[in-house]
Amino acid sequence: MVFTTHFGGSTAVLTPATARPAALARWLWIVAWLVVAMVVVGGITRLTESGLSITEWKPVTGAIPPLSEAQWRAEFEAYQQIGEYRQITGPAGMTLADYKFIYFWEWAHRLLGRLIGLAFALPLAWYWVRGAIPKGYKPRLLALLALGGLQGAFGWFMVRSGLSGEVTDVSHFWLSIHLLTALFTLGGLVWTALDLDRLAKIPGARPARLGGFALVAALVLFVQLLLGAWVAGLNAGLASDTWPLMQGRFVPEFDASRGLFWAVTHDPFLIHFLHRWWAWAAVAALIVLARRVRPLERRASIAIHAAFGTQIILGIATVWTGVSLWVATAHQFVGALLVMATAWGAHILGRRP
Known part of the structure; x- marks a missing residue:
């Protein structure tokens, strides 16, 4: 037995009568x-x-x-x-x-x-x-x-x-693949749970789509997470214990003898520099995302703002403390929360009637 509904004269199968979307979401x-x-x-x-x-x-x-x-x-x-x-x-x-x-x-x-x-x-x-x-x-x-x-x-x-x-x-490449796969899986779990939550409340609700500016914000955040994984893999957090300057200058000295691409992917000083300043590109993208989400779901907007704000503070504190174990751990924890909040906001923008 299945439930059916009609859209424009066509019949769409929605879900088996035994389906339990709310339980699956939990x-x-x-x-x-x-x-x-x-x-x-x-x-x-x-x-x-x-x-x-x-x-x-x-x-x-x-x-x-x-x-x-x-x-x-x-x-x-x-x-x-x-x-x-x-x-x-x-x-x-x-x-x-x-x-x-x-x-x-x-x-x-x-x-x-x-x-x-x-x-x-x-x-x-x-x-x-x-x-x-x-x-x-x-x-x-x-x-x-x-x-x-x-x-x-x-x-x-x-x-x-x-x-x-x-x-x-x-x-550090394998470390980044390992970490980013976990965060991608986390985003997929959150997205699917939100789809099922909505299906439980609105029978026939279609899955949300990731597109438009939400996709742009997700890609900007992805780059920041990738840089963060490389920082962890190369112990590049120890490249500087000062902020905003590194080695007393804005752009630190780094090894470009083997080309800029090698430096971007291997040099701990340059990767640390990119991670700390690409963060502001991520912040800008997430602010726009949160503002677009706010009229639809204020809690999601607050969650995005709270997550990236806390993440920035913890990132600076990680540098200042010389990569203190528990400060750096909190930084990674909030990074996971930021992925969840971003997935929530992107899902809201991708919902279809």
Whole structure:
């Protein structure tokens, strides 16, 4: 049995009678907040240089941490074979207790990823079998599931990039792919939850479309997030602890000997500079987005303003504190909230009658 309605003489199938868009929306909001937690724990993992502490990827058995002293020593010995230990943490005098600290954050990050996978896959299967998924939403939910799987794969590629030879850190390119995939997935979860919320309130409501200025604002924000990921991957936040100047000047000295493109994608001083000033382009775009959203949904406009305002303050504070762990973590947390607020505002502008 299905509900139908007529538009201009044609019949459109809306949703099965068993569909539960409101329940699906609540489920997706829960998963979205779990992804936010994942981004935060991932930020702590990066800031504590914990990402290379686990040198193998064991999707099932890796969920159980070492339980005996012998197991801990085996893990520590495996870590001692990589460049990060031989060149950085080993000479600094890392002990087994120190290793357990960084192991915890990487293990927690991977465990949370596994939990998110289960929190998405199992309810999806249940809703699918029960016929609770509205018409047209199954491909999108499968795409979100696939993004979650890619996120795990990209995370391992990122870790693997830091395990070979005398490399002492992960590739900042793989780190940016890993982080941006998480934020893109977060935006998709929020967007789909909003579509389902609206469908629950307005039977027959069509999914919103991303276009016009909302797409422009999203692309400007994407560039800023990409630059932020490169800053994290290259430890470029440490390039300067002053603001607004760097090295006592507006534009810092940077290495352009291998060309400007290489400098834009590799030089920590230039990338730090671009990240701190492209932020204002993002602010301008988000202000316009929020002003367009305000007549339609004042709360979304306030959320966008609050998120980017707090993010700017935390970004400056991160610089001034020399990348304090908890200030920088808060900066990444609010970055995830900004993605959610931007998705909310763009969704409102993309809603169709």
